[in-house]
Amino acid sequence: MTTADRSAFGDDTQSLKVARTIDTGFFWLTAFFALAIAGILLWIVYELFTIAWPAIQKFGLEFLTSSRWNPVENIYGALPQIYGTIISSIIALLVAVPLGVGVAIFLSEDFLPSKVVTPIAFLIELLAAVPSVVYGLWGIFVFIPFITPFLDFIHTTLGWIPIFSTPPSSRAMIHAGLVLAIMISPIIISISRDTLASLPPQLRQGSLALGATRWETILQVLIPAGLSGIIGSIMLALGRALGETMAAAMLIGNANKISISWFDPASTIASLIANQFAEASGLQVSSLLYAGLVLMLLTLAVNVLAEIIVSRFQEVE
Amino acid sequence: MTTPDNTPTSGTTPGTMSYTVAPQRKLFGNIMTGLVIACALLAALPLVSILITVITNGLSRFGPAIFTELPPPPLVDGGGLRNAIVGTLTVMVISAAISVPFGIMAAIYVSEFARDTKLANAVRFGINVLSGVPSIIAGLFAYGVVVLATGTFSAVAGGVALAVLMIPIIERTAEEGLKSIPLEVRQGALGVGATNFQTISQIVLPASLPFLATGVTLALARASGETAALLFTALFNQFDARSVWQPTATLSVLIYNFAISPYKNQQELAWVAAFLIMVFILIVSIIARRLGRRTQF
Amino acid sequence: MTSPRMQSNSSAVDTDYVLEVEKLNVYYGSNLAVRDTYLKIPRNQITAFIGPSGCGKSTVIRCFNRLNDLIPGARVEGRVLFDGRDLYAKDVDPVEVRRRIGMVFQKANPFPKSIYENIAFGARINGFKGDMDELVERSLRGAALWDEVKDKLKESGLSLSGGQQQRLCIARTIAIEPEVILMDEPCSALDPISTLRVEDLMHELKQRYTIVIVTHNMQQASRVSDMTAFFNAEATPTGGRVGYLVEFDKTQVIFNSPSQTATQDYVSGRFG
Numbered sequence: 029m030t031t032a033d034r035s036a037f038g039d040d041t042q043s044l045k046v047a048r049t050i051d052t053g054f055f056w057l058t059a060f061f062a063l064a065i066a067g068i069l070l071w072i073v074y075e076l077f078t079i080a081w082p083a084i085q086k087f088g089l090e091f092l093t094s095s096r097w098n099p100v101e102n103i104y105g106a107l108p109q110i111y112g113t114i115i116s117s118i119i120a121l122l123v124a125v126p127l128g129v130g131v132a133i134f135l136s137e138d139f140l141p142s143k144v145v146t147p148i149a150f151l152i153e154l155l156a157a158v159p160s161v162v163y164g165l166w167g168i169f170v171f172i173p174f175i176t177p178f179l180d181f182i183h184t185t186l187g188w189i190p191i192f193s194t195p196p197s198s199r200a201m202i203h204a205g206l207v208l209a210i211m212i213s214p215i216i217i218s219i220s221r222d223t224l225a226s227l228p229p230q231l232r233q234g235s236l237a238l239g240a241t242r243w244e245t246i247l248q249v250l251i252p253a254g255l256s257g258i259i260g261s262i263m264l265a266l267g268r269a270l271g272e273t274m275a276a277a278m279l280i281g282n283a284n285k286i287s288i289s290w291f292d293p294a295s296t297i298a299s300l301i302a303n304q305f306a307e308a309s310g311l312q313v314s315s316l317l318y319a320g321l322v323l324m325l326l327t328l329a330v331n332v333l334a335e336i337i338v339s340r341f342q343e344v345e
Numbered sequence: 346m347t348t349p350d351n352t353p354t355s356g357t358t359p360g361t362m363s364y365t366v367a368p369q370r371k372l373f374g375n376i377m378t379g380l381v382i383a384c385a386l387l388a389a390l391p392l393v394s395i396l397i398t399v400i401t402n403g404l405s406r407f408g409p410a411i412f413t414e415l416p417p418p419p420l421v422d423g424g425g426l427r428n429a430i431v432g433t434l435t436v437m438v439i440s441a442a443i444s445v446p447f448g449i450m451a452a453i454y455v456s457e458f459a460r461d462t463k464l465a466n467a468v469r470f471g472i473n474v475l476s477g478v479p480s481i482i483a484g485l486f487a488y489g490v491v492v493l494a495t496g497t498f499s500a501v502a503g504g505v506a507l508a509v510l511m512i513p514i515i516e517r518t519a520e521e522g523l524k525s526i527p528l529e530v531r532q533g534a535l536g537v538g539a540t541n542f543q544t545i546s547q548i549v550l551p552a553s554l555p556f557l558a559t560g561v562t563l564a565l566a567r568a569s570g571e572t573a574a575l576l577f578t579a580l581f582n583q584f585d586a587r588s589v590w591q592p593t594a595t596l597s598v599l600i601y602n603f604a605i606s607p608y609k610n611q612q613e614l615a616w617v618a619a620f621l622i623m624v625f626i627l628i629v630s631i632i633a634r635r636l637g638r639r640t641q642f
Numbered sequence: 643m644t645s646p647r648m649q650s651n652s653s654a655v656d657t658d659y660v661l662e663v664e665k666l667n668v669y670y671g672s673n674l675a676v677r678d679t680y681l682k683i684p685r686n687q688i689t690a691f692i693g694p695s696g697c698g699k700s701t702v703i704r705c706f707n708r709l710n711d712l713i714p715g716a717r718v719e720g721r722v723l724f725d726g727r728d729l730y731a732k733d734v735d736p737v738e739v740r741r742r743i744g745m746v747f748q749k750a751n752p753f754p755k756s757i758y759e760n761i762a763f764g765a766r767i768n769g770f771k772g773d774m775d776e777l778v779e780r781s782l783r784g785a786a787l788w789d790e791v792k793d794k795l796k797e798s799g800l801s802l803s804g805g806q807q808q809r810l811c812i813a814r815t816i817a818i819e820p821e822v823i824l825m826d827e828p829c830s831a832l833d834p835i836s837t838l839r840v841e842d843l844m845h846e847l848k849q850r851y852t853i854v855i856v857t858h859n860m861q862q863a864s865r866v867s868d869m870t871a872f873f874n875a876e877a878t879p880t881g882g883r884v885g886y887l888v889e890f891d892k893t894q895v896i897f898n899s900p901s902q903t904a905t906q907d908y909v910s911g912r913f914g
Binding site for chain 2 (some may be wrong): 036046047048050051054055057058059060062063064065066068070072075076078079113116127128130132133134135139151155157158159160161162163164165166168169170171177206208210217241242243244246247256261264267268270271272273274277278296298301302305306317322324327328330331332334335
């Protein structure tokens with residue numbers, strides 16, 4: 029029928045049918061796995077919700093505003109933990125944002141030859157890979173002894189400011205906040221650096237051609253242009269700080285109270301769960317899961333916001 | 346996108362053209378440069394400190410006994426980390442067995458079958474959100490799904506918790522790798538009559554192997570030090586776990602337990618465990634970097 | 643392997659057509675990309691598609707092996723008959739179509755595998771049962787590449803030069819013994835010498851295969867093809883552009899005495 033010789037290829041139809049069946053099966057298999065990932069997310073929320081349900085029923089929204097966590101009376105409220113989670117994250121951001129953005133500028137704006145930048149970037153990736161439990165270990169044995177004299181000094185000179193008003197405790201909000209800052213700054217550095225590096229070079233050249241100095245270009249042209257990427261990185265870092273468990277559990281002191289002073293021990297949702305879950309039972313487990321659900325929704329909101337900001341930036345690009 | 350709309354006015358005076366930047370502009374630049382250098386040094390400080398303390402404290406107790414002996418009870422000297430090392434490896438193998446197929450298959454779906462569709466975007470969004478789930482929440486999830494269902498803390502429960510954290514990492518790098526293969530190569534394979542499966546399994550996946558391996562190693566690096574997800578899934582065990590359905594010691598949980606204990610010997614063992622994890626992460630990161638460079642396109 | 647139906651004269655009444663296109667409309671999403679195309683591609687000849695960018699010539703050629711299926715939102719109306727069978731009938735598997743109608747792409751796209759595997763891949767998935775070494779050699783000889791690569795069959799296909807890569811892609815296409823070879827601007831990324839080699843190759847291949855080539859280069863079309871189809875594009879009321887077939891005839895007619903003024907303007911370089 030044709031000029032081409034296909035005899036060596038045998039009868040196609042059978043093998044094609046098999047190949048087609050495999051192909052279709054493969055498609056559905058990948059689709060299943062892809063949808064399962066979305067499913068896991070819902071499953072997590074469902075799982076937390078069902079276990080937390082007795083506590084949600086009993087305490088309702090009062091759980092979020094009450095400061096009593098009393099396993100003996102079986103009354104639970106997580107306000108100190110919510111407060112601690114938010115304040116420790118704010119401390120972390122106060123330190124990590126200027127530090128991270130500064131380093132990102134330093135690494136992306138040709139201050140250093142690329143030969144030097146590459147190993148530094150690798151070190152920063154490594155910093156991001158250090159497990160939080162190692163940060164906690166380091167925090168207990170190295171960081172807290174190191175920082176205590178400085179904190180003493182701050183307390184004696186600036187003690188009139190409420191947040192510095194108590195003598196630094198051996199485990200305190202400030203320690204957890206500062207170690208969190210060290211942990212999240214690599215996130216800010218790497219994403220902000222990528223953002224700045226991906227800005228179109230015409231932007232930089234255009235500004236320099238108008239006679240702007242390097243720093244005028246960076247501050248007035250490049251940072252505004254890359255702002256949403258930088259903000260996105262900060263939001264992602266915030267998400268990480270809110271949910272971080274080990275460093276907080278090891279350094280914050282796990283005190284179930286709200287103190288205005290950052291030098292007092294405090295507690296976060298994650299550290300509360302880490303500390304109490306193993307010995308908890310009954311309504312206490314439900315309450316811990318309720319707190320977990322609050323944490324989950326908090327980080328979810330922050331991450332979704334970060335996601336939207338970052339993707340908007342990519343659209344602009 | 347902002348455009349440079351602020352023409353500098355200082356530094357030039359009408360009539361006489363000056364070729365030096367005004368001193369206050371220069372000074373400002375120098376101050377800022379000094380500030381970012383200070384930032385870089387400040388950021389490097391903790392890393393250097395962590396590396397030095399982990400290495401010195403870790404090496405001071407390092408020896409063969411670390412791999413062969415069990416951690417001793419309080420106030421007893423010596424001992425090793427045998428059960429925790431084996432436990433960490435066990436949990437990691439289980440988590441990889443779950444997360445690698447999940448991550449890679451999902452990446453294939455998103456980048457090969459559903460590219461740029463709403464569904465693909467939805468899956469990608471889900472993966473990004475999943476990557477932001479705090480590890481302790483992953484632990485609670487595995488507690489509810491595995492521990493409550495089986496009635497025991499176990500390495501499997503720990504593996505499930507870690508898998509939740511590893512899937513997004515593996516999926517993202519795999520997707521990146523698949524996307525790095527030019528569309529023309531796929532068309533070439535389809536053009537000679539290959540099915541999608543044949544194209545993906547014989548052409549696209551082999552070509553993106555370095556990326557897949559990078560993702561898996563990065564995910565393992567993350568899993569090796571993960572603690573919060575294991576606290577009430579794998580729990581801990583003073584002794585060797587006899588099966589994957591028993592509470593299992595891991596290096597990371599051991600660090601946590603021993604770091605907050607008052608006994609010097611246990612604190613020393615915590616440092617050794619930290620040293621082991623850091624060495625593992627360093628090796629894995631270097632491997633991942635090497636692999637990442639071996640791309641064909 | 644001689645053809646029992648060699649065409650001596652393409653204008654004969656009983657000309658044997660491999661591909662027949664009837665009232666073809668191609669949409670990308672809601673945009674009409676090509677409208678109302680009728681074409682008959684004669685067997686064992688080289689048919690060239692020429693025309694300005696965006697006139698739909700690549701779109702039409704990609705209908706012949708259903709490669710447009712891969713583009714989300716692409717939709718094809720009308721009929722494309724291959725040996726009398728509608729390629730777009732419900733029971734036709736696009737994979738099967740692509741096994742019989744091979745394609746060489748604009749950009750050489752060897753697989754990231756060895757030269758040998760580049761050729762063996764297609765044959766193997768098509769159920770080839772013969773001597774693979776022999777097939778690889780025969781295909782590489784057929785693509786005039788054998789002498790250059792016979793000592794490095796285990797090296798990556800990506801290590802070859804651009805012209806060699808394109809001939810490797812031709813070799814891999816003829817290895818599966820298709821009936822038609824589609825070429826989508828196969829020489830646009832090649833230097834003049836490599837281009838000439840590929841053109842020589844096309845003349846040889848035409849003994850056994852029907853070739854459809856899309857080209858930007860009018861000299862190339864006049865050098866290699868027997869038949870030429872001229873496509874053009876026109877603006878639509880909605881602001882888009884739609885391609886359509888202006889004229890289809892023997893190459894010498896298209897280039898010397900076309901019936902349409904648009905064709906005349908295009909081939910003489912007085913276009914737009």
